[in-house]
Amino acid sequence: MHTPRRYAPPLLLEGTPASETHRCRRRLLGSTCVLAAALLLTSCASGPKGPTVQQIEAAQKQAVADGIPQPLQHMYIDLLTDGERQYVLNAMRLGLAAERSGYSDLAKRVFDQAIKRVASLQAGAEQAERTKSKFVADEEKWFKGEAYERSALYLYRGILYAADGDWGNAAACAKRAQVEDIASKEQDSGDWYSAEWLLAFASLKQNDPGTANDALARGAKFPNRQGNVLPPAAEDNVLIVAEAGQGPGKVGLGEYHEKLAFVQGDYKTTKLEIDVPSQAPATTAATDSVYVQATTRGPRKLDYILNGKAEFKSATDMAGNAAIVAGAATAMTSNNDTQTIVGLGLVAAGLISKGVSASAHPAADTRTWDNLPNSIFLHSFRLPPGTHQVVLKAFDANGKIVKQETLSVVINPQPNLTVIWTQLP
Amino acid sequence: MKFAPLSRFSVPMLSVAALTLLAGCGSDYQKPSYVDPNAQGQVAGTGIESQDVNAAAMQAAQSIINIREIAQAAQPPIIIITPVQNKSSSPVDTSLYTSILRDTLLNNTGGKVRFIDRTTAGFNQREQQMQEAGEVGGPAAANRAALTYNYILTAELQGIAMNSSQGQSDYFRIAFKLVNKNDELLWTNAYQIKKEGKESAVYR
Numbered sequence: 001m002h003t004p005r006r007y008a009p010p011l012l013l014e015g016t017p018a019s020e021t022h023r024c025r026r027r028l029l030g031s032t033c034v035l036a037a038a039l040l041l042t043s044c045a046s047g048p049k050g051p052t053v054q055q056i057e058a059a060q061k062q063a064v065a066d067g068i069p070q071p072l073q074h075m076y077i078d079l080l081t082d083g084e085r086q087y088v089l090n091a092m093r094l095g096l097a098a099e100r101s102g103y104s105d106l107a108k109r110v111f112d113q114a115i116k117r118v119a120s121l122q123a124g125a126e127q128a129e130r131t132k133s134k135f136v137a138d139e140e141k142w143f144k145g146e147a148y149e150r151s152a153l154y155l156y157r158g159i160l161y162a163a164d165g166d167w168g169n170a171a172a173c174a175k176r177a178q179v180e181d182i183a184s185k186e187q188d189s190g191d192w193y194s195a196e197w198l199l200a201f202a203s204l205k206q207n208d209p210g211t212a213n214d215a216l217a218r219g220a221k222f223p224n225r226q227g228n229v230l231p232p233a234a235e236d237n238v239l240i241v242a243e244a245g246q247g248p249g250k251v252g253l254g255e256y257h258e259k260l261a262f263v264q265g266d267y268k269t270t271k272l273e274i275d276v277p278s279q280a281p282a283t284t285a286a287t288d289s290v291y292v293q294a295t296t297r298g299p300r301k302l303d304y305i306l307n308g309k310a311e312f313k314s315a316t317d318m319a320g321n322a323a324i325v326a327g328a329a330t331a332m333t334s335n336n337d338t339q340t341i342v343g344l345g346l347v348a349a350g351l352i353s354k355g356v357s358a359s360a361h362p363a364a365d366t367r368t369w370d371n372l373p374n375s376i377f378l379h380s381f382r383l384p385p386g387t388h389q390v391v392l393k394a395f396d397a398n399g400k401i402v403k404q405e406t407l408s409v410v411i412n413p414q415p416n417l418t419v420i421w422t423q424l425p
Numbered sequence: 426m427k428f429a430p431l432s433r434f435s436v437p438m439l440s441v442a443a444l445t446l447l448a449g450c451g452s453d454y455q456k457p458s459y460v461d462p463n464a465q466g467q468v469a470g471t472g473i474e475s476q477d478v479n480a481a482a483m484q485a486a487q488s489i490i491n492i493r494e495i496a497q498a499a500q501p502p503i504i505i506i507t508p509v510q511n512k513s514s515s516p517v518d519t520s521l522y523t524s525i526l527r528d529t530l531l532n533n534t535g536g537k538v539r540f541i542d543r544t545t546a547g548f549n550q551r552e553q554q555m556q557e558a559g560e561v562g563g564p565a566a567a568n569r570a571a572l573t574y575n576y577i578l579t580a581e582l583q584g585i586a587m588n589s590s591q592g593q594s595d596y597f598r599i600a601f602k603l604v605n606k607n608d609e610l611l612w613t614n615a616y617q618i619k620k621e622g623k624e625s626a627v628y629r
Binding site for chain 1: 470471472510511512513514515516517519586587588589590593622623624625626627628629
């Protein structure tokens with residue numbers, strides 16, 4: 001049986017005329033809406049929450065249980081507690097720190113997890129769509145890195161494959177590093193010399209000199225080359241990975257920090273000399289400047305979205321200012337109640353517009369893979385089994401030595417590649 | 426009607442703002458669930474996945490049993506499978522893919538070929554030595570007669586990857602080859618995959 005819907009009777013205050021009651025209800029509705037809007041606008045604006053004390057304690061125990069070395073534990077705890085939004089960023093930082101420190105298995109594991117997420121089109125897609133909203137900050141999307149960070153991820157993973165003698169996957173990573181380096185400026189797309197160098201090395205190890213020659217020939221034409229780099233040879237069994245300086249930082253420029261820009265980190269080394277016993281000293285330039293790779297990408301699709309957000313924030317702010325000024329002037333100069341109320345209405349509308357403006361988030365995402373170097377040097381050579389003293393000399397742009405170190409390199413009879421990591425100023 | 430400027434415009438505007446914001450407040454937590462390993466996963470990209478290797482191996486299994494050297498052989502020939510070689514632009518778990526390939530071929534060639542697995546050869550050798558030394562009991566030690574193969578089956582993953590501001594695509598070709606002990610190429614079979622996709626504009 002159909003039951004007629006029952007409506008609540010109109011709220012009538014005792015002794016109050018109906019028209020006045022109607023106005024009161026409108027005021028109440030308006031106030032409620034303003035309050036609701038304020039609550040809603042602030043509800044999402046607070047951004048992601050940090051982990052709880054219990055989560056951090058559990059992660060600390062997990063880090064110990066998983067055998068994570070003490071110096072890397074804080075990064076591992078971040079990885080476990082920051083969630084998917086920060087996972088790739090934390091994995092990049094931890095993976096690189098682990099790779100440098102010789103914890104290759106940990107580096108491989110977290111880099112592979114990062115690659116899985118970066119390669120997935122659907123991972124974080126929902127959050128990515130959200131951040132297109134003018135009221136959601138760009139940094140709320142799941143971090144997948146800028147093109148140069150993704151390329152570096154594959155490059156560092158490729159070096160790990162090379163160390164394992166998995167030259168097929170090392171070459172695949174080198175190729176993928178170039179694929180990730182998309183740029184709106186065609187001449188800057190896929191121009192990582194390090195990737196071509198690694199591809200050449202991997203190809204030589206797979207008895208494919210044709211691919212190796214093609215890779216080095218492509219690299220020779222890159223406009224961003226840092227200087228002369230010595231090519232790898234098929235028989236090389238030592239790889240030096242030297243990293244100089246501090247990698248690029250991200251900043252938001254513009255009135256609302258909506259324009260992503262990069263700040264070059266400190267660095268001194270521009271040339272590296274490698275002195276190997278019974279071999280002529282070898283001098284090489286950096287295979288890549290990470291800063292140059294970060295800054296030669298050109299405009300992104302995202303830039304148009306952030307510009308739109310900034311324009312919206314500016315327009316609503318200006319409209320709010322105009323309404324408040326006009327409303328206040330109307331109310332102050334009015335000589336009747338109607339004009340006063342219209343003026344106050346304009347002030348209220350202006351305040352709402354200002355509130356909407358304040359809730360817009362056009363700022364660019366400046367989360368950064370911050371333990372990348374400014375420049376990367378790759379150099380390979382051959383040593384017979386035994387212990388050898390290898391001297392590295394780092395030179396600045398004026399030819400002055402900024403660091404010299406002697407490395408004791410142990411070469412085992414096995415034909416594996418020995419990878420030596422070193423940090424330069 | 427004196428509050429018209431506020432009530433007429435603010436309520437719809439605020440409602441839209443509220444809905445927009447509420448829609449954006451969802452949690453990103455997703456309860457783990459079982460999925461079909463042969464189905465495309467929720468986190469798929471344009472890269473090669475296990476189901477692609479499975480399909481390629483299935484096609485190869487159906488083809489390889491029809492070649493003369495196998496179909497007309499008096500005894501099922503013995504094949505050794507070499508590890509998958511990756512020549513694509515995507516790092517892959519070649520060990521896993523070799524296992525998928527071996528399992529699919531083994532279970533879908535109807536006994537018309539036999540396969541050698543050398544991964545346990547060292548274990549068998551040690552056992553033989555221990556038996557000969559009298560360190561382990563059981564049946565009397567017999568001479569270990571490890572099989573040799575008639576053919577080598579290789580699998581190579583090739584690929585081209587493209588990426589631009591308009592989207593990305595990956596083309597893969599899984600090429601199988603059967604070679605005899607005289608290096609003669611007897612059979613090839615290729616399985617092609619091409620995937621295209623586009624990431625959210627906020628990542629481009």
